[in-house]
Amino acid sequence: MQAIAKNYNFQEREKYWQEYWEKENIYKFDENSEKEIFSVDTPPPYVSAAHLHAGHIMSYSQAEFVVRYKRMQGFNVYYPMGFDDNGLPTERYVEKKYNIDKSRVKRDEFIKLCLQETKIGAQNYRDLWTALGISVDWTKTYSTINEHSRKISQWSFLDLYKKSKVQRKEEPIYWCPKCQTALAQADLDDKEEKSKLNYIQFGGGDKNKFVIATTRPELLPACVALFVNPEDKRYKELIGKKATVPIFNHQVPILSEESVDMEFGTGLMMVCTWGDAEDVRKWKEYKLDTRKIVNEAGKLTDLAGKYAGLELMKAREQIIADLQKQKLLIKQVDISHVMNTHDRCGTPAEFIITKQWFIDILSNKAKFLKQGEKLNWFPDSMKRRYGDWVEALKWDWCISRDRYYGVPFPVWYCKQCGREMLPEEKDLPVDPTVDKPKEKCQCGSNDFIPEKQVMDTWMTSSLTPLIASKLVNKKSVQMKLYPATLRPQAFEIIRTWLFYTVVKSYYHHNQLPFEDVMISGHGLDDKGRKISKSLGNFKDPNIILKQYGSDALRYWATGAKLGENMRYNEQEIQKGKRTVTKLWNASKFTWSHLSEIDLNKAKVNLEDADKWVLFKLNQTIKEATDSYEQYSYSKARDIIDEFFWGDFTDNYLEFIKYRLYSEDPKMEESKNAARHSLYYLMLTIIKLYAPILPFITEEIYQMFYKKTEGDKSIHLSQWPEINKKWNFDDKTINEFEKAVAAIAEVRKYKSERQLSMGKELNEYRIVLKELPDKKYKEFIKNTVRIKKLLNYE
RNA sequence: GAGCGUGUAGCUCAGUUGGUUAGAGCGUUACGUUGACAUCGUAGAGGUCAGAGGUUCGAAUCCUCUCACGCUCACCA
Numbered sequence: 076m077q078a079i080a081k082n083y084n085f086q087e088r089e090k091y092w093q094e095y096w097e098k099e100n101i102y103k104f105d106e107n108s109e110k111e112i113f114s115v116d117t118p119p120p121y122v123s124a125a126h127l128h129a130g131h132i133m134s135y136s137q138a139e140f141v142v143r144y145k146r147m148q149g150f151n152v153y154y155p156m157g158f159d160d161n162g163l164p165t166e167r168y169v170e171k172k173y174n175i176d177k178s179r180v181k182r183d184e185f186i187k188l189c190l191q192e193t194k195i196g197a198q199n200y201r202d203l204w205t206a207l208g209i210s211v212d213w214t215k216t217y218s219t220i221n222e223h224s225r226k227i228s229q230w231s232f233l234d235l236y237k238k239s240k241v242q243r244k245e246e247p248i249y250w251c252p253k254c255q256t257a258l259a260q261a262d263l264d265d266k267e268e269k270s271k272l273n274y275i276q277f278g279g280g281d282k283n284k285f286v287i288a289t290t291r292p293e294l295l296p297a298c299v300a301l302f303v304n305p306e307d308k309r310y311k312e313l314i315g316k317k318a319t320v321p322i323f324n325h326q327v328p329i330l331s332e333e334s335v336d337m338e339f340g341t342g343l344m345m346v347c348t349w350g351d352a353e354d355v356r357k358w359k360e361y362k363l364d365t366r367k368i369v370n371e372a373g374k375l376t377d378l379a380g381k382y383a384g385l386e387l388m389k390a391r392e393q394i395i396a397d398l399q400k401q402k403l404l405i406k407q408v409d410i411s412h413v414m415n416t417h418d419r420c421g422t423p424a425e426f427i428i429t430k431q432w433f434i435d436i437l438s439n440k441a442k443f444l445k446q447g448e449k450l451n452w453f454p455d456s457m458k459r460r461y462g463d464w465v466e467a468l469k470w471d472w473c474i475s476r477d478r479y480y481g482v483p484f485p486v487w488y489c490k491q492c493g494r495e496m497l498p499e500e501k502d503l504p505v506d507p508t509v510d511k512p513k514e515k516c517q518c519g520s521n522d523f524i525p526e527k528q529v530m531d532t533w534m535t536s537s538l539t540p541l542i543a544s545k546l547v548n549k550k551s552v553q554m555k556l557y558p559a560t561l562r563p564q565a566f567e568i569i570r571t572w573l574f575y576t577v578v579k580s581y582y583h584h585n586q587l588p589f590e591d592v593m594i595s596g597h598g599l600d601d602k603g604r605k606i607s608k609s610l611g612n613f614k615d616p617n618i619i620l621k622q623y624g625s626d627a628l629r630y631w632a633t634g635a636k637l638g639e640n641m642r643y644n645e646q647e648i649q650k651g652k653r654t655v656t657k658l659w660n661a662s663k664f665t666w667s668h669l670s671e672i673d674l675n676k677a678k679v680n681l682e683d684a685d686k687w688v689l690f691k692l693n694q695t696i697k698e699a700t701d702s703y704e705q706y707s708y709s710k711a712r713d714i715i716d717e718f719f720w721g722d723f724t725d726n727y728l729e730f731i732k733y734r735l736y737s738e739d740p741k742m743e744e745s746k747n748a749a750r751h752s753l754y755y756l757m758l759t760i761i762k763l764y765a766p767i768l769p770f771i772t773e774e775i776y777q778m779f780y781k782k783t784e785g786d787k788s789i790h791l792s793q794w795p796e797i798n799k800k801w802n803f804d805d806k807t808i809n810e811f812e813k814a815v816a817a818i819a820e821v822r823k824y825k826s827e828r829q830l831s832m833g834k835e836l837n838e839y840r841i842v843l844k845e846l847p848d849k850k851y852k853e854f855i856k857n858t859v860r861i862k863k864l865l866n867y868e
Numbered sequence: 869g870a871g872c873g874u875g876u877a878g879c880u881c882a883g884u885u886g887g888u889u890a891g892a893g894c895g896u897u898a899c900g901u902u903g904a905c906a907u908c909g910u911a912g913a914g915g916u917c918a919g920a921g922g923u924u925c926g927a928a929u930c931c932u933c934u935c936a937c938g939c940u941c942a943c944c945a
Contacts, residue, residue: 340944412945459940460872570941640938644880647880650894653905
């Protein structure tokens, strides 16, 4: 028997097992295996998220519990890791960190900084995931900016181009004046703001009838029409006439539409090019004039006359002031309204007309809704969020960004005839600013203008299942990896990552990108606030790990229900640590009695206590397995906890002590039965816990079980199955439960009289409604130390 | 404004298709334990299951309304 450490030194041992797993390739995907594949479309984190916190740990652990379970279930698990390091999030991060913006730094220098930061970020993640024991195959990693991903992204563009699903259009589109790029509908957040509703006098006739109300007086120079409700008696005679815009003095038509709210403001509505999505719609529908007033940097154009060059807010102030001077500002009313802001920087989005690339999504909304229906959602309620979003879509997906750092569009334009030139698939990836088309243009010209825009970051991440599958060399295996089995992700990117992935997969391959979707929530601080850098309301995960260990932190993470936020709760982490300690102690105890076990020894005569606990073990296996199958690791943990702490340690171990410690030769057979049970009980318990607590379970497995069980790691061992031999009849179990109740009663008796549990009683009379069978007399006496049980004397 | 979700012990949450005195962990109180247990055990206190109404022999569970909170979406220029 080997010497067993009194305490489990998690710091030292967790490190040891991390290295062991890596060295032994425990999590490496086996391309040659015939086993059924379980593949995960792992969320590639933004490497720019420099401040990792418990929320990250929670969400990644959730998929990890499932993955480890599936691995033990015998699946050939494909668990790759990606890093999302291209696009605007990275650019914003670099701009902030170095206090620069894209207009003041050269393209290539900027890209260099992005790449450098990306590297640091990726390493941070990898270190933390390793410490946490996330069981990814690190030989299968990708970054969304690397050649592999660029190639696939550009291939996607080519394929969509061929299928006429992508086209370049000149349209008013959401624009961020700060980041100076076009945006997609999904890149917008809502922000409620206090503002003023300005009542402004227009010219054209009866003074009282020519007052409009607007929150955006700076757009006056872009006013192209006024609208009234056709039912509005006040304005009926004005329809078809013209009004004069104050200060700027151009004339605009007065039109009518039922959508105009008579109650709002004066009922006379100003339409500009373009203040909001409504303006864009009316502009298109009524073919209104175009007065482009805002430029790419969010400043007014020359059309604004003396206000040209001013930023929007400055222009608003000055125009208001001038209106006041001319007594054209009738009044101002406080108002609170919601505006669309860019989700990466919080700047209010404007509409600007530019040429951009769009993927057609509006004409296939119904198809995308149907695809969403076909996915298995965990939890199911999240399906609706997807549906709501798709139904509400108003714009095609703008995929071009006027930025530096991203996957380039594989497009050139002929200088002569303007034709779009695309490369051959075999030449991908290309950078049109560096590479040239291989052939002349049809018109004979050899002069090309490269497309300088880059792709939206989602253009690449919407291909992750494909990108990941192609990290494997064998074509036949690639086919099995795509679609993926599981997509784990957070709820706030349903409208982006999930939706766009569905779109791509549908257009490219006419199928779903994955079968199951598992949605996670956010990490909250201990007061229920969202964890954020600005609040500083989180602890560095590395400190938590040092204090409590990975297993303990993972234990906390199991508390999160799918799709729901979870508070950071240090006490739950402590509970995890106690579970680790308890497991260690229970196995030490177990194996202090198992040193001579001979598992091949012929027959074992199980006693009722053994039958009872093995029966319960079977139940636990069944319920825990069912829960894991439903991705309800949280419930699985509760079930396992209950068996381990309650049935196993509190009861069973106490029930068999008198047998184990007995030196009576007549007790040998009984002792042997207890030992036999102990062996399987402890083994099964650590297996059930293995997906959640990979370190301590590996420690116990390697120290005690490896010799007899033979697997290289507990994580490659077989998931426990129900043992039919242990499905004893209910009668036996129920009878025994009465004995358990009797024991509880004696314990209570002692506790109430402040006696130690070890104190031997001379005599005792059980007063339960249902007495245990007489055959349990000795068992009860021995377990709770009573000399005489009066009921049976 | 619409949709979804939540509201159960001081805290974090379980409560399966409606069925006996509503559960767990943490915290708290008392006692006992150092021969698996830098601990653990036993027990106690603590709940008008958000509120009101209804269905039912019976409701935390089903229905209606109200309130509070959260999320998602849409918004009026």
